[in-house]
Amino acid sequence: MSASNLIDGRTIAAQVQAGLASRISQLAAKGVQPGLAFVRVGEDPASRVYVGRKEKACELLGIHSETFVLPETTPEAELLDRIRQLNDNPRLHGILVQAPLPVHIRQSTVYSTVSPSKDVDGFHPMNMGRLLLGDSSGFRPCTPAGILELLARSGVNTAGAEVVVLGRGNIVGKPLAALLCQKDRHANATVTLCHSATRDLPSHCLRADILVAALGVAEFVKASMVKPGAVVIDVGVNRVPDPAAPSGSRLVGDVAFAEVQPLAAKITPNPGGVGPMTIAMLLSNTVRAAEQFTA
Numbered sequence: 001m002s003a004s005n006l007i008d009g010r011t012i013a014a015q016v017q018a019g020l021a022s023r024i025s026q027l028a029a030k031g032v033q034p035g036l037a038f039v040r041v042g043e044d045p046a047s048r049v050y051v052g053r054k055e056k057a058c059e060l061l062g063i064h065s066e067t068f069v070l071p072e073t074t075p076e077a078e079l080l081d082r083i084r085q086l087n088d089n090p091r092l093h094g095i096l097v098q099a100p101l102p103v104h105i106r107q108s109t110v111y112s113t114v115s116p117s118k119d120v121d122g123f124h125p126m127n128m129g130r131l132l133l134g135d136s137s138g139f140r141p142c143t144p145a146g147i148l149e150l151l152a153r154s155g156v157n158t159a160g161a162e163v164v165v166l167g168r169g170n171i172v173g174k175p176l177a178a179l180l181c182q183k184d185r186h187a188n189a190t191v192t193l194c195h196s197a198t199r200d201l202p203s204h205c206l207r208a209d210i211l212v213a214a215l216g217v218a219e220f221v222k223a224s225m226v227k228p229g230a231v232v233i234d235v236g237v238n239r240v241p242d243p244a245a246p247s248g249s250r251l252v253g254d255v256a257f258a259e260v261q262p263l264a265a266k267i268t269p270n271p272g273g274v275g276p277m278t279i280a281m282l283l284s285n286t287v288r289a290a291e292q293f294t295a
């Protein structure tokens with residue numbers, strides 16, 4: 001298998017993080033260490049893994065982090081109180097409340113309670129609104145921002161490109177579509193946002209110069225749906241049974257990688273594509289939050 005058309009998210013994420021190191025040193029010279037709070041409710045195994053990876057990334061870069069684990073049965077009001085305490089904590093410049101939350105907790109209320117100036121996840125309605133308006137002063141959600149960075153640093157020209165985004169989720173598809181259609185240097189695309197009610201979805205995919213799969217359906221994008229020479233970005237993380245694996249399962253993306261890779265001009269591996277960029281952009285938002293705090 002040729003690796004020549006791979007968009008290596010790990011390498012690009014390392015470049016982003018290397019760029020942050022000097023900004024962290026400048027903050028240190030002012031006596032400030034960026035700080036990030038993780039809030040996890042319950043013991044969802046995937047959430048434990050995700051928070052663990054983010055904690056480790058913070059440690060490696062010299063970002064202070066604190067993790068608050070609340071029981072699954074925590075009332076919503078108690079979680080909101082905890083977030084308000086973190087909003088007032090000057091040691092912590094960013095707050096990340098790990099999804100999914102238990103069903104009795106309203107995600108939108110949680111997102112609205114995080115101070116917009118500490119909303120390094122970019123999910124507060126004020127930051128989402130800024131994103132839609134093309135106002136770069138807000139925090140951008142990490143996964144869509146990471147995808148833009150991947151495209152820009154891989155030399156993919158989005159201006160005028162037909163981009164098809166599969167999935168209109170609030171954390172990936174919708175904000176990514178809003179970012180890509182802005183009149184910005186690394187956007188300016190013609191964006192089509194597809195979902196479960198889209199008629200003849202493959203015909204949309206076949207028009208795409210850049211195809212982004214963010215559905216959460218294992219290996220949904222087949223070779224027959226991809227225009228030769230397209231750039232393919234695979235966001236999905238799906239666990240599928242695999243009797244050969246020691247755990248009995250393995251993770252796959254939303255793209256049938258083996259059959260799509262030979263057709264694509266460039267493609268993200270999965271894992272090793274979008275995932276590392278999501279973490280890099282979280283660190284980037286946290287450093288920016290600390291810089292704005294000290295400004």
Ligand code: NAP
Nearest residue numbers: 143167168169172195196214215216235236237274275278
């Ligand atoms: P989500 O909120 O559940 O949204 C999924 C979207 O896909 C929905 O808009 C849904 O359509 C659409 N969809 C599902 N099945 C479809 C089908 N068969 N045909 C057409 N559209 C379909 O998911 P999300 O939170 O955006 O996440 C999407 C995927 O990205 C997941 O696998 C998630 O784990 C992964 N992810 C990865 C990262 C990373 O860092 N790598 C970060 C975030 C998310 P409707 O709206 O019509 O229901």
